[in-house]
Amino acid sequence: MDKEYKYLIIGGGVAGTTAAETLRQNDKDGGVAIVSDEPRMYSRIMLSKPNFFLGKIPFDQIWLREERWYAENKIDFIGETMAQNLDPQNKTITLKDGRILKYEKLLLATGGEARRWPIPGSDKKGVCYLRDLKEAQTLIENVKTAKQAIAIGSGFVSFEMCDMMRQADLEVTLVMREPYYWFPLLDEESARIIEDALQKGGVKIFRDAEVCEILGKEKIEGVILKDNTKIDCQFALIGIGLSCNLDWIKESGIKMNKGILTNEYLETNIPDIYAAGDVAEFNDLVLGEKIQLGNWVNAQVQGKTAAHNMLASFDKLRTRQPFKMVSFYTCIGFGLNIAMSGDVRMKPEYRIIKRRSPESGSFARIIVDANDEIIGATFINRTQDMSVINKLIESDFKVASHETELADVNFNLKQLLPKT
Amino acid sequence: MANIKEYTRNKEGSNIGKIVIDRDLCIGAASCIAVSGETYELDNENKAVVIHADATDDATLMMSAESCPTKAILLFDKIGNKIFPK
Numbered sequence: 363m364d365k366e367y368k369y370l371i372i373g374g375g376v377a378g379t380t381a382a383e384t385l386r387q388n389d390k391d392g393g394v395a396i397v398s399d400e401p402r403m404y405s406r407i408m409l410s411k412p413n414f415f416l417g418k419i420p421f422d423q424i425w426l427r428e429e430r431w432y433a434e435n436k437i438d439f440i441g442e443t444m445a446q447n448l449d450p451q452n453k454t455i456t457l458k459d460g461r462i463l464k465y466e467k468l469l470l471a472t473g474g475e476a477r478r479w480p481i482p483g484s485d486k487k488g489v490c491y492l493r494d495l496k497e498a499q500t501l502i503e504n505v506k507t508a509k510q511a512i513a514i515g516s517g518f519v520s521f522e523m524c525d526m527m528r529q530a531d532l533e534v535t536l537v538m539r540e541p542y543y544w545f546p547l548l549d550e551e552s553a554r555i556i557e558d559a560l561q562k563g564g565v566k567i568f569r570d571a572e573v574c575e576i577l578g579k580e581k582i583e584g585v586i587l588k589d590n591t592k593i594d595c596q597f598a599l600i601g602i603g604l605s606c607n608l609d610w611i612k613e614s615g616i617k618m619n620k621g622i623l624t625n626e627y628l629e630t631n632i633p634d635i636y637a638a639g640d641v642a643e644f645n646d647l648v649l650g651e652k653i654q655l656g657n658w659v660n661a662q663v664q665g666k667t668a669a670h671n672m673l674a675s676f677d678k679l680r681t682r683q684p685f686k687m688v689s690f691y692t693c694i695g696f697g698l699n700i701a702m703s704g705d706v707r708m709k710p711e712y713r714i715i716k717r718r719s720p721e722s723g724s725f726a727r728i729i730v731d732a733n734d735e736i737i738g739a740t741f742i743n744r745t746q747d748m749s750v751i752n753k754l755i756e757s758d759f760k761v762a763s764h765e766t767e768l769a770d771v772n773f774n775l776k777q778l779l780p781k782t
Numbered sequence: 783m784a785n786i787k788e789y790t791r792n793k794e795g796s797n798i799g800k801i802v803i804d805r806d807l808c809i810g811a812a813s814c815i816a817v818s819g820e821t822y823e824l825d826n827e828n829k830a831v832v833i834h835a836d837a838t839d840d841a842t843l844m845m846s847a848e849s850c851p852t853k854a855i856l857l858f859d860k861i862g863n864k865i866f867p868k
Contacts, residue, residue, distance in 0.1 A: 380849075407811055407851035419807070423853065659816040662849055692810045692828060699810060699828035724826075745810060745828040749819060
């Protein structure tokens with residue numbers, strides 16, 4: 363045994379780091395360690411922002427913790443290595459370099475990785491992803507040398523990267539399988555606002571389109587679509603979602619699906635093992651189902667909740683806390699700000715209240731379920747409504763006679779909140 | 783001139799006298815709202831604004847600033863010294 367920790371955290375992103383911080387604040391002496399394949403905690407969220415890419419802010423702004431922060435907080439940071447095996451019977455983790463660490467409580471916060479592009483030839487140089495620092499650095503190099511780029515996918519990453527690439531004066535073509543942007547999470551009307559902004563910003567869009575061939579020898583020189591359209595490019599940005607590497611815990615007995623399954627306390631089926639952040643497929647009390655989310659704030663709050671529950675398992679004076687939060691995500695690009703909160707997956711029995719102001723180009727869709735409760739919303743240039751809507755989602759607010767008010771942009775939504 | 787907004791904090795017993803949001807850095811990730819929804823909200827430009835500077839305790843305020851993925855929240859003590867980021 364190389365070392366023993368009261369709390370061992372696998373993953374040094376926002377979930378793992380927030381957990382370590384919370385543990386240290388509440389347990390001054392218990393041993394805490396973070397195992398991470400990266401040098402220290404940085405802002406993953408900055409990776410897709412033009413200010414970072416185009417060097418408008420110093421690179422060092424990306425680091426969210428100083429090197430000395432770990433020592434000051436008595437947190438062992440075991441960096442640039444990976445966990446390779448988990449033995450829940452003996453409560454040990456084996457690292458890639460052979461070291462064995464013993465734990466009393468284990469938190470799995472390993473996050474996810476960019477889903478690989480399943481097209482032959484996608485291993486050519488110039489095919490880039492954006493998930494970690496190394497990938498971001500490769501991408502920056504490619505942006506500097508390329509003249510033409512394609513972006514694959516119709517989500518947050520593609521949208522933000524198209525903006526960055528246009529700011530870097532690249533000729534950009536967006537290729538998506540979907541009939542419109544963000545299908546099926548957005549409706550066509552919202553998607554057209556986004557597509558208009560992309561096109562006005564100089565991005566060429568191919569809808570219902572798929573790449574079937576990647577041209578070039580070692581380096582990408584272009585692609586051919588299924589309808590035989592040829593697009594020249596020296597660089598491809600792939601933004602088609604997230605996947606989790608769970609192979610290393612396959613034999614551990616931990617239940618998993620696409621992510622690691624947990625209850626609302628972020629506990630897995632194996633005692634003393636918790637999961638948080640992008641890797642956790644947790645029981646969402648707001649939606650009433652198991653769900654996996656890939657976003658910063660979710661990971662941050664889950665790291666804190668998992669830490670509280672790890673502390674509570676030692677301390678009878680503490681009670682376990684469930685994770686309950688209306689999740690949301692926001693992004694900016696091409697003069698638009700876009701946000702989604704709660705559950706935005708439409709079902710036939712749901713209805714939508716449209717809250718829009720054509721003059722200001724703003725459009726929110728408030729999604730109401732069969733129980734007459736708001737369960738989600740999408741916002742284009744209406745993020746000012748998000749806080750209130752999230753509170754309405756959380757409080758099981760009944761729409762009833764308030765439909766006209768919700769649809770009226772001149773109505774102050776705060777009036778619908780319960781008086782405090 | 784940086785695009786910043788300053789908010790004076792008068793909470794009794796608090797060591798924090800001022801909250802500053804750097805609007806050029808803010809990207810509307812809203813992690814501050816997740817930590818303290820009583821203190822912050824997003825405005826119509828998707829930037830964080832302070833709605834109640836006195837709403838929460840110092841530890842929560844500090845956590846809200848630390849949670850910002852772009853370090854857009856700056857905290858100052860009562861005599862104007864920057865407490866965060868250090």
